Amino acid sequence: MAGGAPARAALRLRLARFRSWSALQLEIPAGASVALTGPNGAGKTNLLEALSLLAPGRGLRGASPEEFARRPERAGWAVEVLWRAPEIEADSAELRVGADSEGRRVARLDGREVGRSALGAPARLVWLTPALDRLFLESPGDRRRFWDRLTLAFVPEHGERALAYERAMRERNRLLEEASPDSRWLGALEEEMARAGTALSLARVETLRRLSAAAEEASEDFPAARLSLTGLPEEALAEGFAPEEAEAAFRRRLAEGRPRDAAARRALIGPHRMDLEAVYAAKETPAALCSTGEQKALLVGMILAHARALAEFDDAPPVLLLDEISAHFDAGRRAALFQALADLGAQVWMTGAEARLFESAPPETLRLTVRETLEGSVLEGA
Template identity: 30%
Template sequence: MRLSHLVLENFRNHRALALEIGDAPVHLFIGPNGAGKTNLLEAIALLSLTKSCRGAEDDDLVMWEQPYLRVRGTAVADDGGERCVEVVAERTPRRRKATLLADARVPAGNVVGVLPSVAFLPEDLALFRGPPMGRRRFLDQLLCQVDAEYLRSVVVYQRLLRQRGALLKRIAAGDARAEELAVWDQPLAQAGAAIVAARSALLGTFSLTLANELRQLGLPWRDARMVEERQTQAGDAAGIERELLALLVHHRPRDIAHGATSAGPHRDDWNVHVDGRHLATFASRGQERLVLLALLALEVAYLELKRGERPIVLLDDVFSELDERHQQHVLSALGNHQTFLTATHAPPVSSAVHVWDVGEQQEVALRR
C-alpha cells in the first residue's frame, strides 16, 4: 500500500493542506515542536481507523472555531488498484460524521482497514506503565483492521455496555427492576466473548516471535511473552461466553450499587513479561522503546499476513532516543513498506528518503 495524495481541512492545526506524495518508500517530516508533524501522522491513521489512533474524540480533531474536519487519502494498493477514503466529521450538537469509499458514502466499518496502517507515537511509551485502556486500544486498533466480525463485536459490545449501564442506574434509582438485566446480559456476554477470544489469539501469536524480534534489536532476554490478565479462563469463545454470563449474573448487586458493569473485556488487561518478570518493573525507558518497536514489527507482519497488503507505517519521533545502529535497523526492517516519520532535526538518512519541512505556520514543503 502506498499513499499518493493526502488532503486535510480543519484537522487539528492544519486549516488546508494538500500533499502529493512521491514514490519514495520513506518520508520524513522535519519541523519544530508544535508545528503539526504528529497531526499529519494522526490524519493518515484516521483514514485507517475512522477515528483517532490517540484516543481523542472527533471534536478534539476539528480545528478550533471551525465547524468540521475533512481528511481524504488516495492510495495505490499492492495490486495496482486505487483506493480513496474520506472522513468528514462535524463539530455540531448532532456530531454528524460521514465516511466515504471511492466517493460513495458507506458505513464506517466498510472503511476500517482499507488503507491499513500501524503507528508508533510518543504516548505509546506509556503502554507498559499506563492504564489498561491504552493496552486494550493497542489490540483493538490492529484487530479491527483485519477482522470485520471483530469490529462488529466491538461496536455491539460498546452499545450494549452503555445500555446496561443506563439500566443499572435506573435500577439503583428504583425506576427499573433487576430482572430486566437478563435482557442485556446474554448478548453482552456473546459479544464480549468474541472480543476476548480474538485478543487472546493475537497475544498468543505475538508471543511466539516476540523474543526473536527483541534479540534482533540487541536485547539479551531469553524469553518474552505477552501475558493476558482477564477474568475468564476458557480458551474458546463458547466457554468464555458461559463464564462471562455467570460473572454478569453474580456481580449484579455490585454493578447496581456502582452503576457500572464490572465484568467483561472492557476490564481486561495484558502486559509483556520477560524472563518471568513484568517488563514495567525493571526495563529502562530505552528498553521499553525497543520493545515497542518489536511490537510494531509484529503488527506490520500480522497486518500484511491477514490483509495480503503491506501496511503504511507511521513513526513519530522514533529516533530521538535511538543510537544510529538502531535507527538503521528500523529503516532497513521497514524498507519495503511506505513509512512516514517525524523529527525535529534530520537524522542521517539516505538520499532516497523524501524530506518534508513543516513550518510553524503549518506549511509543508518537500525539501528533496
C-alpha cells in the first residue's frame, strides 16, 4: 500500500489459536475506532497484543513466539489483517504473522515472506499499556526499551542495528576477559560497535526531535514533557556533532576504556547505557517527582505526540492500541482524551473493564464486549 495505510482504513482481522482466542474474525469499517469492554482476564489485552505483532519488535508484552500459542492445544497460531483504503478497494495490504512448523515467528506481506523490519509498511502501530504507568520511576533499561519502541515506528531497521551492536559488544566483553586479547580484533569489534551504535543513537535523537516538535500541540489535559537523552553518543549527536565525528569519538573512547571495561567485565559507555529524562515543562518539575496522575497525563501526552509525529512522517495516521487507557481518568479528562484521539484521525483500539468509561467516545466508535467461555474468548456486539 503506497504511502502506508490510509486514514482509518477498513480492517479485517482474523485470529487463530492465539492465547485465549481459539478463533476470531472481525470487520472494522473505515472511520471507526474500537472500544473493548469486559472483565479482567476475558482476553481484551490478548487481542491488542495480536495486533501489536504486526509491527517490528516483540509486541506489547515482549513475549516469545511460543507464548502466543493457545493452551492446551499448543498448535500453530496466526494473526491476519487486511487493510483496505476507504475508497479504493484495490488499494489494500494483507499482513500475516504466525508460527511456522518449528514454532518460529514468520511474517508474510501480500503472501510474500518478509523480515520483521518490513512489518511497519502497511500501517504504523503505537501502543500504551498499564505496565508503562511507572515509566519515569523504573530503571533506565525500561525507559531505553520504551524509547527504542517509539524509534522502531520511524525506523524499522532499528531493531536489527541494536542486535548488531549487542553482538559486537558481547564479543568484545568476552575478548577483554582474555589475558592478552588480540588488539586488532578488539579494534574491529569497536569499529562495529561505533558504527552500529552511532546509527542507533542517530535514530533515537531524530525521534526526540520529531516528538519535541509534535509536543508543541500539547493540551492542558495532556501536557508536554521536555525530553532529553543522556549517554554516548546520543548527547554528542543532540548537541550538533556530525555523525562521523560522534562515531570517531565513540570509537576512541572505547579503545581508551579497555582496561576499565575489562575490570568491570562490561562496556561502561555506549548507547546501551542511554537514559530518557523527562521534565513537566509547564511546572519545571522532573517527571519522576510528579504525582501519579501527572505522570500518566505526561505519558499520554508523549504517545499523542508520537502519533502526530508518525502521521506527519508517513502522511497517514497510525493505529493506536490503548490498554486500560481511561481507567484512572475522571470524566473530564476522558472526554479530552477521546477528543484528542478523534483529532488525530487514527484508528484506535481501546480496552476498559466497564462500558461507562467510553460514554464520551465518538458515536462512530464500535463498542464490543469480550467474554471468557470454556471454548476461549468470544466477542459480542460485532
